[in-house]
Each structure stands twice: as C-alpha cells, then as structure tokens.
Amino acid sequence: xKIKHRLMAAxxxxxxxxxxxxFPANALAVDGHAIKGxxxxxxxxxxxxxxxxxxxxxxxxxxxxxxxDGSPMPEKSEISVKGEELKAGTYNGDPxxxxxxxSNARIGxxxxxxxxxxxxxxxxxxxxxxxxxxMTVTYEHPxxxxxxxxxxxxxHEGTPEGTKVAVCNFTxxxxxxxxxxxxxxxxxxxxxxxxAKKSTFDFVLESIDGAPLPEGAKDGKLTTSIEGxxxxxxxxxxxxxxxxxxxxxxxxxxxxxGYTYDxxxxxxxxxxxxxxxxxxxxxxxxxxxxKEHDSLTFVNTYKAPAKPATVKKGGSGVVKTGDTNxxxxxxxxxxxxxxxxxxxxxxxxxxxxxxx
Numbered sequence: 001x002k003i004k005h006r007l008m009a010a011x012x013x014x015x016x017x018x019x020x021x022x023f024p025a026n027a028l029a030v031d032g033h034a035i036k037g038x039x040x041x042x043x044x045x046x047x048x049x050x051x052x053x054x055x056x057x058x059x060x061x062x063x064x065x066x067x068x069d070g071s072p073m074p075e076k077s078e079i080s081v082k083g084e085e086l087k088a089g090t091y092n093g094d095p096x097x098x099x100x101x102x103s104n105a106r107i108g109x110x111x112x113x114x115x116x117x118x119x120x121x122x123x124x125x126x127x128x129x130x131x132x133x134x135m136t137v138t139y140e141h142p143x144x145x146x147x148x149x150x151x152x153x154x155x156h157e158g159t160p161e162g163t164k165v166a167v168c169n170f171t172x173x174x175x176x177x178x179x180x181x182x183x184x185x186x187x188x189x190x191x192x193x194x195x196a197k198k199s200t201f202d203f204v205l206e207s208i209d210g211a212p213l214p215e216g217a218k219d220g221k222l223t224t225s226i227e228g229x230x231x232x233x234x235x236x237x238x239x240x241x242x243x244x245x246x247x248x249x250x251x252x253x254x255x256x257x258g259y260t261y262d263x264x265x266x267x268x269x270x271x272x273x274x275x276x277x278x279x280x281x282x283x284x285x286x287x288x289x290x291k292e293h294d295s296l297t298f299v300n301t302y303k304a305p306a307k308p309a310t311v312k313k314g315g316s317g318v319v320k321t322g323d324t325n326x327x328x329x330x331x332x333x334x335x336x337x338x339x340x341x342x343x344x345x346x347x348x349x350x351x352x353x354x355x356x
Contacts, residue, residue, distance in 0.1 A: 033165055035155065039148065040103035040149060041099065041102060044100065045097045048060040048062070050172050050173075059080045059119075061081075061116065061119075062096070063078045064114050066110070070105070070110075071105075072102050073100070074100055079097075107140055112134075112136075113133070114168045115130070116130070116131075126172055126173065127172065129170035129171050129172055131170060134155070137152070138151070177277070180272050181237060181238050181239065182237050182283055183233045183235065184268065185295065186205075187296065188201050188226040188228070189298070190229050190299070190301075190302055193258075193302050195302050195304075199259070201252075202223055203224055203225070203234075205234045205249050206221045206248040222234055243272055244269060244272070245269070246268070248267060250265045259300050259302055264298060266287060266296050
C-alpha cells in the first residue's frame with residue numbers, strides 16, 4: 001500500500017506543482033488587490049458611488065453571472081445598493097457583497113462577470129456606469145496540502161486582463177439639478193389718518209445660521225425700502241442643497257413723527273427637497289407666537305397733527321374755545337361799549353341838573 005501511495009503521489013506531484021505555479025495561494029495577496037476568502041467561501045464587495053446631485057432613495061442593482069459551467073452562485077444573483085439621503089456632492093452607497101460558497105464544488109477555477117443594471121425609469125440627467133468586472137475564483141488545496149482548501153478571487157476591471165481591483169465599484173454621474181428659488185416680497189400698509197406726504201420705510205431680511213440671501217446682502221442681512229404703501233421683493237434666493245433654512249424679517253423703527261411702527265418680527269422657514277428634476281421649495285411664515293401668516297406684511301398707524309380752530313364766517317360771532325386772539329378783541333369791544341354807555345348816563349344826569 002505504501003508503494004502504491006508513493007506512486008500516486010509521484011504521479012500527482014507534477015500536476016500539483018503546475019497548479020501551484022499558475023495559481024499560488026498567496027499570489028493574489030501580494031498585489032494588495034486580492035479578495036481572500038476562507039476554506040470554502042469568498043465575499044466579493046460591491047459599491048455604488050454617485051457623482052453630482054443624485055436622486056434620493058434611488059436603488060441601484062448589481063448582477064453577477066457565471067461564465068463557467070457548474071460555478072457556485074450566491075443565494076441571489078442580484079443585489080441592491082440603495083442611496084439614502086442623497087445630497088449634492090458624492091455619496092457612497094450602502095455596502096453590499098456577493099457571497100460565494102464552494103463547499104460543494106470541485107477544486108478548480110471559476111469565472112464570473114459582475115455589472116450594473118440601469119433602472120428602466122430614469123430622469124434623463126444621469127449616466128449609469130456600464131463597467132463590467134471579470135472575476136476569477138480559485139478553489140484549491142493551498143501549497144499542495146490535500147487536507148486543506150482555500151478560496152481566493154481576482155477581479156479585473158473592464159476586461160479579463162484589465163486592472164485588478166479589490167471592490168466592484170460603479171460610479172453613476174448625475175447632472176446638477178436646477179437651483180430652487182424664491183423671491184420673498186414684503187408689503188407695507190398704513191392705517192389711521194392719511195399722511196400729507198409719502199414716507200420711506202425700511203425692512204430687513206436676516207439670515208439665521210448661514211441661510212443663503214439675495215445678491216447684495218452684507219453681514220447676513222439685506223435691507224430694502226418702500227416709499228409709502230406698496231410691495232417689493234427682497235430679491236431672488238437660490239438653493240442648491242436640500243435642507244431647512246430660516247430667516248428673520250422686521251421693520252426698522254425710524255421714529256418718524258405721527259407714525260406708530262409695526263413691531264412684528266416674522267420667522268420665515270424655507271424647506272428645500274431634492275426632486276427628480278429640480279429642487280422643490282416650500283415657504284412658511286410665522287410670528288413670535290407661532291401664528292402662521294401668508295405674507296411679510298407690516299402695518300404702521302399714522303395720526304395727523306391737530307389743526308388750530310378758526311371763527312366761522314357769517315356765523316353768530318361765538319368764539320371757539322382756544323381762539324385767544326378773537327376772544328381778546330371781543331372783550332375789548334365790550335369794555336369800550338360799557339364805558340360809552342356809562343358816559344352817556346352821566347351826561348344825561350348833568351343835563352337834568354342844569355334844567356332845574
């Protein structure tokens with residue numbers, strides 16, 4: 001029996017040496033791009049990267065196909081990599097991997113192809129990565145040890161002889177979404193008396209925590225003015241990133257005579273979300289009490305100054321209260337009249353005495 005075993009070993013030795021020379025156990029590990037498994041299996045990592053402004057929640061599908069008959073296959077030949085919370089910039093998809101089990105396979109070499117399946121419903125602004133990865137999996141007895149097995153994989157990008165990689169990565173490139181925008185208006189109303197002339201009123205739109213502002217803003221604030229009553233826009237605000245943005249809006253109290261200024265301070269919240277074709281923008285306006293408003297409207301109350309009283313022409317001669325000049329004249333006339341009457345009485349008495 002020992003002689004028979006020796007003869008078998010001698011016969012197999014050249015084949016094992018040739019296999020070891022062609023596919024050594026440590027050959028894949030040397031270049032740093034090997035995917036080294038365990039005794040009976042290997043995990044092949046897959047990733048999807050988006051460049052530009054991807055679509056929130058879009059799922060990317062990667063497929064594996066066997067090119068060698070009898071090749072072990074993973075439980076599912078397609079895996080999904082879902083983009084959660086995609087934002088402008090670059091996003092790495094959820095980690096995923098194909099798991100290959102060779103415990104029931106024969107010792108040998110197996111070839112596969114791995115590629116991405118582009119979604120049928122696309123927005124037209126994305127270029128899906130069409131790269132094909134060619135993978136060679138070796139299931140062997142390491143170093144000719146018949147009592148052990150080892151699985152390793154070599155993945156080549158683009159062609160079977162292409163660059164070796166450690167991960168099957170697909171980069172989908174999106175064209176940037178058109179910016180979402182708003183042009184918030186502010187309105188001035190005047191209650192009370194009608195002003196004799198138009199006054200100028202100033203309003204401030206103030207950014208909170210770096211929210212974008214229209215062109216011309218300085219130090220996180222933008223001021224605009226309205227002459228008299230009317231409405232004017234602060235200016236266009238562009239949004240190129242999803243998120244919630246907040247602003248304060250108020251009127252500057254200039255202390256102009258006759259006016260009681262509106263002290264309202266509005267908070268304007270702008271919610272920006274990524275759609276499939278553009279950024280969607282929604283605006284909400286609340287005051288300090290949390291009451292919602294349809295617009296940024298300020299109402300100032302005007303009270304005209306009191307006018308001096310005058311004597312009515314053709315009237316009864318009754319003097320209006322507060323008209324001191326006319327009242328003095330009337331008193332003077334009354335005194336003169338009284339003096340004249342008294343003088344007449346005295347003269348009549350003197351004449352009567354002379355007659356006697």
